[in-house]
Amino acid sequence: MRYFTKQQGQKEAVPVDLEPLGNDQFKITVGATTYQVDALALEHGTLSMLVDGQSYNVEFEENGDELGVLLRGQVNRIDVADERRLRLRAANAAFSVEGKQLVTAPMPGKVVKVLVKVGDEVKEGQGLVVVEAMKMENELKSPKAGKVTELFAKEGTAVENNAKLVMVE
Template identity: 40%
Template structure:
């Protein structure tokens, strides 16, 4: 299957094929073998380069949360939130030709990547925020994760308070 994947303002073509237990992933002409294992409701452990002799093996844990629109995801990796848009191959080109934007339109829902506790709320409703500005800090699995805005905007709603427990996928902040 081939997809267009937009990370920030960078568009990449990604092809994925399953061969046995491994995923063969081609990103803009660079091939990778990935061993992906589900380790939680919205969490995956990825071993990139498994079975390859010329690529060092990289192990990462990734948490996913649904974004504001279909095909939008917030990828939580190494304490960073990365907004990602995934569409069928060619869809972004069609969208631009039709006058749309490849970036997610509408409000950005910042959601808990996993169950945890709200340690700090860094914004309030009505605040102007910049892309990558911290919004809320969630403690999960004894680690603090600062969740950030994907783009510039205004905070429409803060749905949590410090000390509150949250479930995976719970909406924490909405940015317009």
């Protein structure tokens, strides 16, 4: 199966081909490089992996098309999409977001900074709230230009996955 992945800061998506070989073994081709992988699923979304003879413990957390990957103490956010999803995204790219938009926590964490207050005018893509999750700070951005009409986030508080943070109208 072919996927396309893009890490934060990357401009172009990288093709990733995943071929199951049986007995928890896979052939994974990332761009032009191919790896032999032996993967064993452990508890709580963790995989024990042998990649070309090197051992890794990898933790995953899914949030829609985004995948949080904890490897060697570092979290990477990777956007993952198959060819069908890429076509759907391209078709929807011409549409803009309208009406009230609720910004929610992408995963459980702690609100470390609130960047706006009720009544603030914001631009599309402007930072609204910073949430720390999996030892990484994530700046959540406005999905549209508009006005902050409600603010649920409070600095220093813990939030659950999909907790209401900010309403932009």
